[in-house]
Amino acid sequence: MPSFLFWHMRGEERRACASYRFPSAMAAPGWCALWTLCVCFTALQTNALRVTMRESTMEVVRGDYVILPCSFFTSSPLSRLNIIWTLAPFSSPESPIQVIVYDHGQIIEDPSLIGRVGFTGLPWSADIMVNDTRVSDAGVYRCMVNNPPEAADPGIGELLLTVLVAPSLPACRWDGDMDTGGSVTLSCSVAEGIPTPEIRWDKLNPEEISLPINMEGELSGSVQIINVSAQTSGLYRCSASNLLGTENCYINLSIYSGEESSSGILQGVLLTLSMSLMLLALLVLMTWLHRTGQDGRWRVSKEEEEEEGYNEIRYTPSLMKRSFV
Structure with a gap:
């Protein structure tokens, strides 16, 4: 041979x-x-058809675009080339959807992906681009290529795509008894984040202290503070972090003791009494001014009457007789 x-x-x-x-x-x-x-x-x-996926796993930030690579080798003309991309979403892997198809020169897109998906290198490459990525785009993609009259079974490649999401702004809340000796629970939760955000609680003042946290599911965590006192007062922060960033929310706790409460009541009573005395003094002053004004007007009117009496000329009968003799 x-x-x-x-x-x-x-x-x-x-x-x-x-x-x-x-x-x-x-x-x-x-x-x-x-x-x-x-x-x-x-x-x-x-010489049989061969399909190669240049990447087995890929990541993309939500809202960005990504190119999913799929290469193939064939020795036959491409006039009957057929390419099919499918997606098995993480949310429902048992229900794959048809993403995009190239068949005899025609391109068919899934209605939910129209305008967001397309081939980038036809007919020599089966690569596709997905833009404005969403969480629903994550899952296992399969690239199937068939080019008759080559191998009856199409070449198939798989790729896992993960869509990353920054943590959403956490929501902070508290519940419990704010009086000395009571118990307070601080809770924090986020709506979304991929990978799952790490949640932590810290007290920021008078000095920063990391607090033990009880996770309540993947996206929420709480801190329980028992036998609270004045030293418990301060600013607390909840942080939600993953590889895309960190978001925070805050709670300002003010713990009141019984003595502080009594002191506050006494201060309120004294303030009310002071205001009452001021109002009473103002009322007396206005009454005195009113009366003083009336006396002044009465004296002025009496003096005017006396002046008019002095200026009046009076004639008597004896005077009249003397003047004509």
């Missing part, structure tokens, strides 16, 4: 041919036919 034909065979065919005891020259036509069949079979296997 010529050496260049021998090395075109796969390992199994090479070993079979190497171990075969060829018959005498009289039977040469028979073993030549068998050898030719082996070579043809090996050539067909070598």
Whole structure:
């Protein structure tokens, strides 16, 4: 057998041919036919359609775009090339959807992905681009390529896509008894985040202290503070973090003791009494001013009457008689 034909065979065919005891020259036509069949079979296997996924796992931040790679090798014309991309979402892996199809020069997109998905290198590449990515785009993608008349079974490649999401702004709340000796629970929760955010509680003042947290599911955690006192008062912070960032919310606790409560009541009473005395003094002052104003007007009117009496000229009968004699 010529050496260049021998090395075109796969390992199994090479070993079979190497171990075969060829018959005498009289039977040469028979073993030549068998050898030719082996070579043809090996050539067909070598030239069969092959699909290669250059990546097995990929990550993309929600809202960005991503190119999903799928390469294939074929020795036949591409006039009957068929490419199908499917997605098995993480939310429902048992219900895969058809993402996009290329068949005999036509492209068909899933209605929910129209405008967000497309091929990038047809017909030489099966790569696709997904833009404005969403959480629902995450899952296992399969690239299937068929190019008749090559292998009846299409070449298939798989790729796992994860869509990353920054933590949402956490919501902080408290519940319990704010009086000395009571118990207070601080709770914090986030609506979303991929990977799952890490939640932690810290007291920021008068000094920063990390507090033990009780997780209530993947996206919420709480801290319970028992036998609270004045030292418990301060600013508390809840942090939700993943590889995309950190978001915080805050609670300011003020713990009141019984003495502080009594002191506050006494201060309130004294303030009320002071305001009452001020109002009473103001009322007395207004009454005095009112009366003083009335006395002043009465005296002015009496003086005016007396002045008018002095200026009046009076004639008596005796004076009249003397003047005409």
